[in-house]
Amino acid sequence: MTAPANGNGAAGPALVGRRPVLVTGGAGFIGSNLADRLAREGRDVLILDALARPGVDRNLAWLTERHPRRISAVVADIRDGGEVARAAAEASAVFHMAAQVAVTTSFVDPLADFDVNIRGTVSLLEALRKRNEPTPLVFASTNKVYGDLADIALEKVDDSYLPADPAVRAAGIGEARSLDFHTPYGCSKGAADQYVLDYARSFDVPTAVLRMSCIYGQRQMGTEDQGWVAHFAIRALEGDAISIYGDGSQVRDVLDVSDAVDTYMAALAGIGTISGRAFNLGGGPANAISLRRLLAYLAELTGRPVDVHYGDWRPGDQRYFVADSRAVRRALALKAPGPWRTGVADLARWLCSERGLTLPAAAAAPARALA
DSSP: OOOOBOTTSOBOOOOTTSOOEEEETTTSHHHHHHHHHHHHTTOOEEEEEOOOSTTHHHHHHHHHHHOTTTEEEEEOOTTOHHHHHHHHHTOSEEEEOOOOOOHHHHHHOHHHHHIIIIIHHHHHHHHHHTSSSOOOEEEEEEGGGGTTOTTSOEEEETTEEEESSHHHHHHOBOTTSOOOOOHHHHHHHHHHHHHHHHHHHHHOOOEEEEEEOEEEOTTOOOOSSSOHHHHHHHHHHTTOOEEEESOSOOEEEEEEHHHHHHHHHHHHHTHHHHTTEEEEESOOGGGEEEHHHHHHHHHHHHTSOOOEEEEOOOTTOOSEEOBOOHHHHHHHTOOOOOOHHHHHHHHHHHHHHHHTOOOOTTTTSOGGGTO
């Protein structure tokens, strides 16, 4: 294995023989929050990350500074089968977060998207299959496996597209929805999703899949292509214009990363009962918001209007997606997620602390006062 290293390139703690939890993409947004939770709960963590996304090196430095005796890292690409096999060889469990994450990038280079999301995933599954003991894997999938959902009749209600069917409006999209891969990204993540499930069925590798809606929160380096909640917050805080593709009435259910991490941890703990299953994971109808609604709230937080430019819809964009997460909450005995206003205010304060910005006094108050 490449010598474990921290974010500064120095040698990290030796985890050989200590059965760490492997987190691929562990320097990324969700991965770094997950690694932090694991380390805080006394687990050794091995991160495998290429550090390709701007800003994730800061996440890795933050992790190794907080947990110098618990966290080590291998700076390597998920497409490097040898490094993946070596990282997986001692793992007690795996959270597979490493991915090409942007629909737009998948159009620019579909082959790279394929290699990262499909070949990288199968390479990791093969490394686990060849071990002499069952090693659980929890996979980060996406709501994009359901396609553009164009067959769902929608109504425009105020600033939001909502399903005409009252049952769908009340609960969201469930796991019984047929898979329908659109865009190279949707195809690659969808194929990886199915490989992960089939390795449980065909090879008895204990696996579970979480098909995520929009996760947001601290340590998110949002861009125009991915991580829209943080991207909007960054632009609004810095007084920059925001580009929206479509009319801004598209609806997503947003989920704070702390609630997502709760789910991943519970999925690993309960892998014996949920192996081979896929679950939708999001904030649900209580946390379903249009882009316009988030922009209005950011204007409240910052005390000034947000400059918005509108463009054409992007390929495969869903006008509505809200996850019906009741199945995963029942299976893992999870509490209901926190309210989106509280989480977004927390994110805004964290972004200000990271970027040397300030919020108006009311928005700088504790989140409970804003909920």
